[in-house]
Amino acid sequence: MNKINTRYIPIFLLIIFISFLNVVTNSEKQATLITFSFLIFLLGFFKYFFVEEKKESLIYFKLKNLNNFLNIAFLLTLTILTQNKYLNIETITWDVHSYLVAAQEINYGFIPLETQWESKGPLLLYLYNFFSIASNKNYIVFRLVNDLILFISVLFLYLTVFKSTGDKVKAFLSSLLFILITSYVWFVSEFSEIYCLAILSIIYYLFNTYEHTNKLLLSIGFLFGVSTLINQGTVIFLIPYLIVLFNEYKNNNLIKNTFYFSSGFLFPHLIFITIYLLNGMFDVYFSQYYYMPLAYIEANESSLYELKVVMRRFFKYDLYLYISIFSILVFSFQAFYKQIILKKFMILNDLAYLNLLAALAFYFIAGHNYYHHLFYVIFFFSTMIVNIDLASQKNLIIVLLFCSLISVGFKTFQDSTDNLMNLNEVYENYPLRQLSQDIDNNFKNDQYDILAMDYVLILYYLDKPNFSYIVHPSNHYEEFIVSELLRLERIETNEFNHVSKMIEDEPEVIICSGKMIIKGVPQNIDFYNCAIDDYKKNYKKIETKNLKENQNLDYYSDPFKEINVYIKQNN
Numbered sequence: 001m002n003k004i005n006t007r008y009i010p011i012f013l014l015i016i017f018i019s020f021l022n023v024v025t026n027s028e029k030q031a032t033l034i035t036f037s038f039l040i041f042l043l044g045f046f047k048y049f050f051v052e053e054k055k056e057s058l059i060y061f062k063l064k065n066l067n068n069f070l071n072i073a074f075l076l077t078l079t080i081l082t083q084n085k086y087l088n089i090e091t092i093t094w095d096v097h098s099y100l101v102a103a104q105e106i107n108y109g110f111i112p113l114e115t116q117w118e119s120k121g122p123l124l125l126y127l128y129n130f131f132s133i134a135s136n137k138n139y140i141v142f143r144l145v146n147d148l149i150l151f152i153s154v155l156f157l158y159l160t161v162f163k164s165t166g167d168k169v170k171a172f173l174s175s176l177l178f179i180l181i182t183s184y185v186w187f188v189s190e191f192s193e194i195y196c197l198a199i200l201s202i203i204y205y206l207f208n209t210y211e212h213t214n215k216l217l218l219s220i221g222f223l224f225g226v227s228t229l230i231n232q233g234t235v236i237f238l239i240p241y242l243i244v245l246f247n248e249y250k251n252n253n254l255i256k257n258t259f260y261f262s263s264g265f266l267f268p269h270l271i272f273i274t275i276y277l278l279n280g281m282f283d284v285y286f287s288q289y290y291y292m293p294l295a296y297i298e299a300n301e302s303s304l305y306e307l308k309v310v311m312r313r314f315f316k317y318d319l320y321l322y323i324s325i326f327s328i329l330v331f332s333f334q335a336f337y338k339q340i341i342l343k344k345f346m347i348l349n350d351l352a353y354l355n356l357l358a359a360l361a362f363y364f365i366a367g368h369n370y371y372h373h374l375f376y377v378i379f380f381f382s383t384m385i386v387n388i389d390l391a392s393q394k395n396l397i398i399v400l401l402f403c404s405l406i407s408v409g410f411k412t413f414q415d416s417t418d419n420l421m422n423l424n425e426v427y428e429n430y431p432l433r434q435l436s437q438d439i440d441n442n443f444k445n446d447q448y449d450i451l452a453m454d455y456v457l458i459l460y461y462l463d464k465p466n467f468s469y470i471v472h473p474s475n476h477y478e479e480f481i482v483s484e485l486l487r488l489e490r491i492e493t494n495e496f497n498h499v500s501k502m503i504e505d506e507p508e509v510i511i512c513s514g515k516m517i518i519k520g521v522p523q524n525i526d527f528y529n530c531a532i533d534d535y536k537k538n539y540k541k542i543e544t545k546n547l548k549e550n551q552n553l554d555y556y557s558d559p560f561k562e563i564n565v566y567i568k569q570n571n
Helices: 002-006 009-024 028-044 046-050 058-063 068-083 094-108 122-134 139-165 168-181 192-209 214-230 232-249 254-278 282-289 291-298 304-317 319-341 351-366 371-387 391-421 423-428 431-440 457-461 473-477 479-487 498-504
Strands: 450-452 509-512 515-518 521-524 539-542 564-568
Touching (some): 009 028, 009 319, 028 046, 028 304, 028 319, 046 391, 058 168, 058 391, 068 139, 094 122, 094 457, 094 473, 122 139, 122 192, 122 214, 139 168, 139 371, 139 423, 139 457, 168 371, 168 391, 192 232, 192 371, 214 232, 214 254, 232 254, 232 351, 254 282, 282 291, 291 351, 319 371, 431 457
Parallel strands (some): 450 509
Antiparallel strands (some): 515 521, 539 564
């Protein structure tokens, strides 16, 4: 008994140390020191953590007896509880609101990009529209539905690891790690990435689980086509699978298998190309899949430094989770190194590593340091637990992740529960929803136009398109977007710019902000004059100060930003 217990002394000491730091540490500047201290600790117990142990630990053996159904049910519950801490906050990101506004035009017989422009693929807007209708156009229900879409990735991560290893513990730990990382506020939103990741997780499962028949390759190609119709950038994930297929079939049926794979990929695109050709909008579709992505990449602002910033913020968020991530990095590197030394590893044949590299490439090629671009990295990084085989390492990961579960639980469970138990109250207290009602009360009927240069969720509540073809507020300041849409004759301009032209057309309502943070820098908006009533006397500004101060409005508070709403007085 004493011999067994002594095996856990290093882990026990480490947890005490981390727990102490978790209480006293509150500065990002300490991250480097603590990281090196942890690395020294591992090296100090080198034999314990990095030398093979033949006997499986008791803790791991006990966890192996867990039931798959109960594991999955627990992971679903955990997903819901960690994703809704901020459900009471109406705005986490502008992107979601813009997609909702662009998507609702489908209800009036328009196809995506016809009357409202967003940068993503057209299928995302069809999916947004479908789930919006399924939610009875209730924004808070829509947010909850998207939690289930995120859970699809969790489910197939679990199934893939379990089917490929036969190890319930590794499957559970991989999924748990993914959920804990995505509990952070960056990922608590309905980004296009979660829709694509759900599809990519299914592809990963199918490819790892079933024989690579022509039918399967056709199906996987089709799913890839669907994914790129949601987010164009996911085309990069074709590369890992093509590499593996090439190595697998280079001497046998390579051309035939490539044909099936490519046919599946092209089929959904041909459907959409036909739709846009028939509607005289192929030029817009082509631009969406050629010019816009290339121009977006050319505006590259990514850097390795930002990944360091990401890790430091996880350090501040939850120290147990941070140490878990760092531990998995170290142990995975050791496994990688051992496989190379033993000549049992070829990276070009390992789909997990290739997908992780593709995910990192996606983040850097996308090039704007947006944290939600890391969704794919998080998913495939979570699969790295598969490579950890030493008993001591597995024990450490188990203990760290369960400590992180408890810690993150204290940070999220109570707030999430409060929000979920009071959905109607939370929904009624959304500030922009209240403002939408105030705007609508100024009109006798719904026959009025709104130009929203900010807070476009108002358009969704009022079931109205933006007076502007460009929906997302920040896209008005992207030169490559504006110039391309001018070339396509989708927007118009006067001698000043396209926004000034729309103001001159005098829509009944104008929503704007004279100040905001653009690319991290507080700026006065000189692109146009937001003080509408200064030069258009037929407009009246309505009171919104109380809404701006509402704690439920924005997670990322911008002290410079204003809510300016102007209503044309002849109405």
